[in-house]
Amino acid sequence: FLEIVGLTPYALVAADRSGASAYASIKYLMVGTVGASLYLVGVGYTFLATGSLNMVDLQGAIASVGYGDPLIQAGYAFIAVGFGLKIALFPLHVWQPDAYQRAPDSVTALIAALVSTAAAYALLRVTYTVFTVEFLEANPHITNGMLLVAGVSILVGSALAVMQSDLKRLFAYSSVAQFGMIVAAIGLANETALLGGIVHLIGHGLLKFGLFLAIGLLAYGYGARRVRDLASLARRAPYVSGAFVVLGLALVGIPPSVGLLGKWYIALGAVRVAGTGDPAGAGIAVVMLLSTLFTLAYVARIVEQLYFAGVDPAVDSAADGGSSGSGPSDALADG
Numbered sequence: 001f002l003e004i005v006g007l008t009p010y011a012l013v014a015a016d017r018s019g020a021s022a023y024a025s026i027k028y029l030m031v032g033t034v035g036a037s038l039y040l041v042g043v044g045y046t047f048l049a050t051g052s053l054n055m056v057d058l059q060g061a062i063a064s065v066g067y068g069d070p071l072i073q074a075g076y077a078f079i080a081v082g083f084g085l086k087i088a089l090f091p092l093h094v095w096q097p098d099a100y101q102r103a104p105d106s107v108t109a110l111i112a113a114l115v116s117t118a119a120a121y122a123l124l125r126v127t128y129t130v131f132t133v134e135f136l137e138a139n140p141h142i143t144n145g146m147l148l149v150a151g152v153s154i155l156v157g158s159a160l161a162v163m164q165s166d167l168k169r170l171f172a173y174s175s176v177a178q179f180g181m182i183v184a185a186i187g188l189a190n191e192t193a194l195l196g197g198i199v200h201l202i203g204h205g206l207l208k209f210g211l212f213l214a215i216g217l218l219a220y221g222y223g224a225r226r227v228r229d230l231a232s233l234a235r236r237a238p239y240v241s242g243a244f245v246v247l248g249l250a251l252v253g254i255p256p257s258v259g260l261l262g263k264w265y266i267a268l269g270a271v272r273v274a275g276t277g278d279p280a281g282a283g284i285a286v287v288m289l290l291s292t293l294f295t296l297a298y299v300a301r302i303v304e305q306l307y308f309a310g311v312d313p314a315v316d317s318a319a320d321g322g323s324s325g326s327g328p329s330d331a332l333a334d335g
Contacts, residue, residue: 012111013103024095024102031095035085042078045071046130058130067138076131076142079123086119089183090153093176100172105216108168113209116175120182120201127186128194136189146187147280151287153180158294165226167215170298171208174251177291178204184284185266193269200262207251207259214244230305241306248299253292263288 013025047053049071050061062072081092088096096116100108127136136143157176164170178200185197217240218224224233234241250257253264267288273281 012107013099015107016104018102021102021104024098028095028099031085031092035082035092037082038078038085039082042075042080042082045075045078049075055126055130059132062131062135067135072131072135073139073142076127076135076139079126080142080146083119083123083126084149084183087116087123087179087183088176089149089180090156090176093153093157093173096176097169097172100175100212101166101168105212105219109209109212109216112171112175112212113205116179117201117205120179123183124186124194124197124201133189136187143187143189144280147184147284150180150184150187151283153177154184154284154287154291158291162294162298164298165228167225167227167230167302168212170227171211171215174295174298175204175208177295178251181263181266181288181291184288185269188266188269188273188281188284190269190272192272193266196262196265196267196269199258200266203250203258203262207247210243210247211251214240214247218244227301227305230302231309232306234306245299245303245306248302252295252299263292 013021013028015021043053046058046062049065049069050058052058052061065072085092100112103111154177157173157178157180161170161173161177164173182197182201182204185193185200188194215225218230218233218237221237221240222229222233224230230241250259253260267285270281270284270288274285275281
């Protein structure tokens, strides 16, 4: 599994043979290797405690050994941190912005849709199939740690996304926040949040695939790689711009998008946890609300640039060609 979701993307990131891509690929390789190693250490601890590597057998074996066994706890902790590096949770996200930005556009769309998504699915499957929800309930310090990291990832990832000017880095930091929500759904350990996490995992993969495809098309056709490059681009690329905006609004969670459905059930699960007296649930609900506002802010900035900013260069050139000296056309161009 780790070979499939790890080694191939390392080579793809450096596919255009530029120095920046090679650097991003090496950083990705180093961090990914650490993540894979931590995962294998966790598997080793689990094997030492149970004597089995079969996922179905492990479920009963872990229950027999005891959910409080130090080897079992250490095994899960190493597995979770290893997958956290693959998922790119804050502060384990350092490889992702460079890898997304420096990879060829088609590669960015592929790894954004698949790599972290596969790692998040693996964490979810190992948590609930191998260790089970009873393990999480018996180890509240582990779930609280997961929720803390997830909450920080949601908030910091969203805040960093707002600060970006490069489109690919912007949506890379957005992924840090969105995967934080999925990990929060795993840590909340109730059916409602888990349903939302699964829906958001699938929906986010599809949305990011479409968003990075749109960025690639706008970059290929019009050289637009930064937010300011989108000025008035909707006049020349109405269909791609329209799809870009629709996908961005779905990421915000505008009804009836899949982005709303996943976030709604995760937040509802968090509220139900808060209702049991656990403040961690309330914290996750609050940071998800703040993250949605941040997401709306950077998507609104993109919409403003596409439809309301700048002057269409084609119209501007025609105006300049039809006039001599300074005049209204020149004033319009200067504006």
